[in-house]
Amino acid sequence: MKRVYVTFLGCKVNQYEAEYMIEKLEQNGFVISPHPSKADLCVLNTCMVTSEASRKSRQMLRRLRKLNPEALIIATGCYAHLQQQDLLKIGADLVLGNDEKKDLIDHIKRYLRKEEMKSVNVSESVRGVEEKVQSFLSDRTRAYIKVEDGCNEFCSYCIVPFARGYRIRSKVIGTILNEARTLLDNGYKEIVLTGINLGKYGFDQKTSLAILLKSMLEELSGDFRIRLSSLNVQDIDDELIEIFSQSDRICPHLHIPMQSGSNNILSRMNRKYTIEDAYKIFDRLREINSDFSITTDIIVGFPGETIGDFKQTIDMISKVEFSRVHIFRYSSRPGTPASRFDLQIPSDEKERRSKELSKIVEEVSKIYREKSIGKLRKVLVEQTRSGISSGYDEYYVKHEFTGGCIGNFEMVVPKRVNGVGMVSALVNLEGSMAKEA
Template sequence: MRTVRIETFGCKVNQYESEYMAEQLEKAGYVVLPEGNADYYIVNSCAVTQEVEKKVRRFIKNVRKNNKESKIVLTGCFAQLFPNEAKKLPVDMILGISEKKNIVDYLLSMNGKKRIFVSEPNSPVYEKVKGSFEDRTRSYIKVEDGCDNACTYCAIRHARGTKIRSKPIEIFREEFLKMVMKGYKEIVITGVNLGRYGKDLGTDLVELVKSVENIPGDYRIRFSSINVEDVTDRILDLFKSNPRICHHLHISVQSGSDNVLKRMGRRYKVSDFVRVVEKLRDLDPDFSITTDIIVGFPGETEEDFLRTVKLVEEVEFSRVHIFRYSPRPGTPASKFNGVVPEDEKKERMRFLKEKARETSRRYKRKIVGKERRVLAEWYVTKGVLSGYDEYYIKHEFVGEGVGMFHDVKVKSLSEEGVISCRVNMVERKVSSRK
């Protein structure tokens, strides 16, 4: 019996590709372990920041220290972008992103020598998975790869390719249907640049979702990250017409300063972002918006930073992911003047995190007393469930039944989310008569 453990870093696209590798390995007779020691370790890496690179390196070194006989395969964005750096790590094989889909063949070809297989990222998106090997309630469907933006700080577009490559609608629909039939309650549609889906096929994200709107079942749909300029009126109409789509979007704003956005190579202004937020909140006042922000980008002044703080306070994001800028080799921004000192980056990050916590709590206070539908995903303790609602707010409540939807009412705030109680049918009937 050959055992494999897959360790995934980074985005939902990576998670999907790890699921695909796991299914191919299981078909070939390997046993995929969620944790513990294994004969093979596949490290599906990320390279979006220096910090995540350090985590990848640290994990590999710890595995090698504690599992001297195990074989380690490094793949993902770090392997794709920096194969010569990866070669210095104690791994047995280095695979690029396109090579992931042939993982079984590569494992069988291992011969004791360190080998590198990294090709240009131009493969069409045809993979199909049957379900998540780690998460039995939520599953991901990757529908697009590649990014045709030109953000000056980002190296991922070079790892993933600069051309949009979309999954044909008929393949997506077949995969989606199988997920529903297997009982997955939440299906996340994901891509490297999701809003550009279909540009190469003469279609778009709206048509993709419409292709599955008549599939029956007890499930909901969530979108992964999307860019500001891709939240069109047609996308907004989708939220109005399809009640299965979660009222939550992750829209990466990156900065609240037009000057910084211009230096970043982003294709919008702060006013464009605010306009999108207003449209979403007109559709639903509780519409949940999460975001990414980079602090300390080269040339970011104190005034630029304070504009970002102001934007966070005004929008009331339900969650903000904050990153200190770190230069990525080969990107234009790595050569920009106006480098912000590390101490200043840390202070700005600390200050913004505190503001983001305050505004997140303000958002959550507004939903106290409201009913939500929570997908229970795990037990906190015996008899206490936890999971996320359609707005991507984390709930804890007394109940039984992981993998099921539960109707709850929000009672109070917790550190990470809210405390709720289940709404029984008697209470609902009384409330509806009022």
């Protein structure tokens, strides 16, 4: 019997794959350890989407080696896929690519038989989406289903197609339905569909994300909701938008990574849409539901971004009233076209723009949330402490309120803004409200 510690950095796909590896390890007789110092093996699912993610991946690997010098340390994920020797030098024993992580058990067994020592196993990411997960150690109420892998967009700043492969690979609809049924039977109330390029789901199978959603709504029963993760503007079509108007089981929330509010910068980024395209999508979503929640990512300091370009991004954020904005300072990724662009922005100017934008984003998010005061919201309770429950509503806004039970949907009325969320009051079955938190 071997004790194993598994951790991850980065996106929801990495989280899903970490949970998949945990389940496979448990099925093969390994015991999951809550701390790396108590483990015989440590598995790190790395990220490389930004320079900060790369730094954290290296930092975590060094930490694991320091905490447990005798452990077998396995690095996998995007950083491991592209920078194998770096990870071997700083403490990894095995380095597995994104496809190879699916065969984690076989690699561990070969290592323990001394058939693999200080080994690198990386191949082009071409395998289909085969993983299935039954439960999540990190979340008791919300479950993720990875339905797609690969990205064929080739944005000029992005290294993901090199780490994940440029071929779109989609999980079969029947397999997704079976996985979702198992998760719902195990008590999960929210299913989050995720992928490296989710909007391209079905591109390789002559189907689509809209068809998948229709199948889930028709075939799955019970008290649950579906949330979509990140979608690009160009992948949000009429059929997909219509689904939001047809079922309240689809959360009225989308994460649409705009990256910039300037058409000039979007073109340099090789994004496949214009600001005008995005506005049309936003308008249609909010025609369906005026409170439709749109979250986004913004890159500041992209090469060639002028003050005028930056001002256009500020204007876009204020106009759209995003419910949440994630700000990233541009970081050069090795081998990408943008790393060779001229007009690179100095670090101190990127920092200045990031701070300026953060203040604006905070105010815009507050304005969005204030509009929900007095309206009814459906919250999935994730935790309770000292009588205070917290969880996210269908719009992906966090609420705190007294009463409620973990794993239940609770109806609340928002009373006031609190930090990045809301202080709310629970509505009981008779329609009266409990005191706010």
